[in-house]
Amino acid sequence: xxxxxxxxxxxxxxxxxxxxxxxxxxxxxxxxxxxxxxxxxxxxxxxxxxxxxxxxxxxxxxxxxxxxxxxxxxxxxxxxxxxxxxxxxxxxxxxxxxxxxxxxxxxxxxxxxxxxxxxxxxxxxxxxx
Numbered sequence: 001x002x003x004x005x006x007x008x009x010x011x012x013x014x015x016x017x018x019x020x021x022x023x024x025x026x027x028x029x030x031x032x033x034x035x036x037x038x039x040x041x042x043x044x045x046x047x048x049x050x051x052x053x054x055x056x057x058x059x060x061x062x063x064x065x066x067x068x069x070x071x072x073x074x075x076x077x078x079x080x081x082x083x084x085x086x087x088x089x090x091x092x093x094x095x096x097x098x099x100x101x102x103x104x105x106x107x108x109x110x111x112x113x114x115x116x117x118x119x120x121x122x123x124x125x126x127x128x129x
Contacts, residue, residue, distance in 0.1 A: 002026040002118055006096050009123030012086055020081040020123060022096030027118075032098035034072065034079045035110040038125070040092035048094070049081060050107035057105055063089070086127045093122040 008020040022034060035050040049060045049070040058070050069082040079096060100116040101109065111117040 004096055004098055004118050004120035006094060006120045006123040009094060009125045011126045011128065013129050014087055014127055016086050016127070017082070017084045018086065018125060020083065020094055020096075020125075022079040022081075022098075022120060024077050024098060024118075027098075028074075029072065029077050029079065029098060030074045031100055032118075033101045033107040033110045034070075035097045035099065035107065036070065036079075036081050037095045037097065038090075038092040039095070039122075040089075043092075045095070050110050051079065052107045053101065053104040057107055059108055083125070086125075088127050091125060091127050093124050095122045096120050 003025055005023045008018055012018055033053050036048040037045050038048050039045040047061055048064055049068055051058050051070045051072055055072050060068060067085045072079045097111050098118045099110040
């Protein structure tokens with residue numbers, strides 16, 4: 001069974017840190033660009049960050065730039081999202097998506113409709129004092 005599983009969410013105080021992990025089972029992440037999305041209560045899902053297949057290109061939403069860092073360890077079949085200086089507005093369910101993009105150098109189009117892609121079920125992040 002092909003699936004992604006997010007982990008590492010939890011309750012943290014403002015200014016704190018969390019590291020999310022996205023693990024793949026049943027397939028190898030080497031062939032996929034990865035995106036992190038989040039959805040806050042009552043809001044639409046929004047893109048947070050992404051990383052290209054080769055790990056060279058990364059992108060971030062303006063609201064998290066300088067605070068979040070995405071990385072990947074293909075040997076472990078894992079992608080991480082390090083989140084520092086967390087704010088209450090970072091609260092939401094965080095999802096990862098793996099997209100089998102043909103271009104190893106980009107991730108901005110993840111996920112692309114019509115292309116092979118897998119979503120995880122999400123992990124809750126709550127930033128509150």
